[in-house]
Amino acid sequence: MIDVQRLRVLRAVAEHGSFNRAATALRLTPSAVSQQVAALERGLGTEVVVRSTRGITLTPAGRVMVGAAESVAAELEHARQQVERLSTRRTQLTVAAFTSGGRLLLPGALARLTAAHPDTVIHIREGEPEDTLPLVRRGTVDLALAYHFDGPLPTGPLPVGPQPAGPRLEWTPLLEDPLHVVLPADHRLADRPALDLTELAAEPWVLGCLKTEAFLRRYAERAGFTPEIRGTTTDYFFARSLVAAGLGLSLIPSIALTPDLSGPPGPPGLRALPVTTGSGPAPARHIGVATRARPDRPHVTTLLQALRDEAARYSAA
Numbered sequence: 001m002i003d004v005q006r007l008r009v010l011r012a013v014a015e016h017g018s019f020n021r022a023a024t025a026l027r028l029t030p031s032a033v034s035q036q037v038a039a040l041e042r043g044l045g046t047e048v049v050v051r052s053t054r055g056i057t058l059t060p061a062g063r064v065m066v067g068a069a070e071s072v073a074a075e076l077e078h079a080r081q082q083v084e085r086l087s088t089r090r091t092q093l094t095v096a097a098f099t100s101g102g103r104l105l106l107p108g109a110l111a112r113l114t115a116a117h118p119d120t121v122i123h124i125r126e127g128e129p130e131d132t133l134p135l136v137r138r139g140t141v142d143l144a145l146a147y148h149f150d151g152p153l154p155t156g157p158l159p160v161g162p163q164p165a166g167p168r169l170e171w172t173p174l175l176e177d178p179l180h181v182v183l184p185a186d187h188r189l190a191d192r193p194a195l196d197l198t199e200l201a202a203e204p205w206v207l208g209c210l211k212t213e214a215f216l217r218r219y220a221e222r223a224g225f226t227p228e229i230r231g232t233t234t235d236y237f238f239a240r241s242l243v244a245a246g247l248g249l250s251l252i253p254s255i256a257l258t259p260d261l262s263g264p265p266g267p268p269g270l271r272a273l274p275v276t277t278g279s280g281p282a283p284a285r286h287i288g289v290a291t292r293a294r295p296d297r298p299h300v301t302t303l304l305q306a307l308r309d310e311a312a313r314y315s316a317a
Contacts, residue, residue, distance in 0.1 A: 002040070002043065002044075002068075003039070003040070003043070004072060004076075005036065006036045006037070006039060006040040006043075007040070007065065007068060007069035007072055007073075008026075008069065008073070009022065009026065009028075009033055009036040009037060009040075010036075010037060010040060010048060010049075010062065010065055010066060010069055011066055011069040011070065011073070012025050012026050012033075013033065013037060013049065013056060014056075014058055014062070014066045017055045017056065018055045018056060019033045019034050019037075019056065037049060040065070044061065044065070046059070046061045047059050047061065047062070048061050048062035048065055049062050070137060070138065073138050073139065074137065074138050074139035074292065075139070076139075091117065091119065091120045091121065091297075091299055092120075092121050092123065093113075093120055093121070093122050093123070093142050093143075093297075093299050093300070093303070094122075094123040094124075094125060094140065094141045094142050095110075095122060095123070095124055095125070095141070095142065095143050095144075095145070095303070096124075096125040096126070096127055096132035096135060096136070096141045096143070096144040096145065096146075097124065097125075097126060097127075097132075097144070097145035097146075098126070098127065098128055098129065098132075098145065098146060098147060099126060099235075100236065100253065100255050100256040101145045101146075101147065101255060101287055102124075102126065102145060103255075104255045104310075104314060105145060105174070105307055105310045105311060105314070106124075106145065106307075108306070108310045108313075109303055109306035109307045109309075109310050110122060110303070110306075112302070112303075112306040112309075113299065113302050113303045113306055116302050117298070117299050117302060120299055125141060128211075129144070129146035129147060129148065129290075132144040132146060132290075133146060133169060133290050136169060136290050136291065136292060137169060137292070139292070142291070142297065142299075142300050143289055143290070143291050143300055143303060143304065144289065144290045144291075145174075145287070145288075145289055145307065146287075146288065146289070146290050147177065147285045147286060147287045147288070148285070148286055149211065149215045149283075149284075149285055149286070150215075150218075150283075168292070168293040169290045169291070169292065169293070170290070170291045170292065170293045171288050171289070171290055172288050172289045172290075172291070172304060172308070173286065173287075173288040174287045174288050174289060174307060174308060174311035175287050175311040175312075175314065175315050176284045176285075176286060176287075177253045177254050177255050177284055177285040177286070177287050178253070178254050178274060178275070178282050178283070178284045179212075179215075179251050179252065179253055179254070179275045179282075179283040179284060179285070180251070180252055180253070180254060180257060180272040180273060180274055180275060181195050181200065181249055181250070181251060181272070181273050181275055182239075182240055182243050182249065182250040182251075182252050182257075182270055182271070182272050183243065183249045183250075183270070183271055183273070184243065184244070184246070184269060184270060184271075185269055185270060185271050187249075187271070189273075190271045190273075192273060193273070193274075194273055194274040194275070194276050195273050195274075195275060195276070196275075196276045196277065197216075197219055197220065197223055197275060197276075197277055197283075198223045198224075198225070200249060201220070201223070201224075201225035201227075203227075203228075203248065203249050204228045204229075204230045204247065204248035204249070205227050205228065205229050205230060205231075205248045205249055205250065205251065206229075206230055206231040206232070206233070206239050206242040206243060206247045206248045206249070206250050207229065207231070207232045207233070207239055207250055207251060208232075208233055208234075208235060208236035208238070208239035208240075208250060208251075208252055208256065209232070209233070209234060209236070210232055212251055212252075212253075213229055213232050215251075215283065216229075216251055219277055219283060222277075223277070228248075230247055230248050231247060231248070236250075236252050236253075236256040237256075239252065240252070240270065243270060244269050244270055251275070251283075252272070253284075253285050255287075255314070257272050287311070289304055289307055291304065
């Protein structure tokens, strides 16, 4: 019989990359974490981690067990929610969303959900995709409104090597969110219908999130220049205020400009222009919804369809 607590400890070790950091997260001592992992290895008859001065690495057996740990944790959370519904006779639904997407799409979708299921108790968690998608996989969150740029979905910290098997995420695309350059209205390029990033190679930048900075750096490298980043914030509205103060240009997704910068002429002092990258596709965020592969709860299905409808309405506007 495999001890569930030992699986929980192994999952934390894999996520944090060391016994010490896992111990801090679990509020245990490093010695207790090490003992739990050693006991799991004795029960299995094989190593699950390789220990070194640089941390730990999962063995193939360890990756299998971490996948099992993810599945067990998700199933236990699902069972807990079912028991809670039986005792309260009210459905609990936890929804995660990133700020700009939640501001645009969630209010209307949640209104439809509560109209269809008035006894639902809704909990909202704000967070970036790398934080919320692992919560969906674990069953802590029922649905996450998330996004990614031109790479794969961000799923949070994972151990080096092949990813362990576990509950699969289902990704439902909602809309494309093009990026815009926000610049002063008196800028020499402000009267252009669109701007190529290569035209902005000499410009300083102030950006609204770290992922936007990483995205800009990737595109700039392909275009042959290194952008001068003078500031990175965690808020697109703050970034726009810095543009208005003359610190530089900003790269902001379309929905973060809605409604006040959604089209000309825009607010006094600023313009928002579409971005191009030569012959490649226009830079954009890909917005969608992550659920577990078995979204068998009618409330989740209702909210998912409502979000699709909200996204379609926005895209058609």
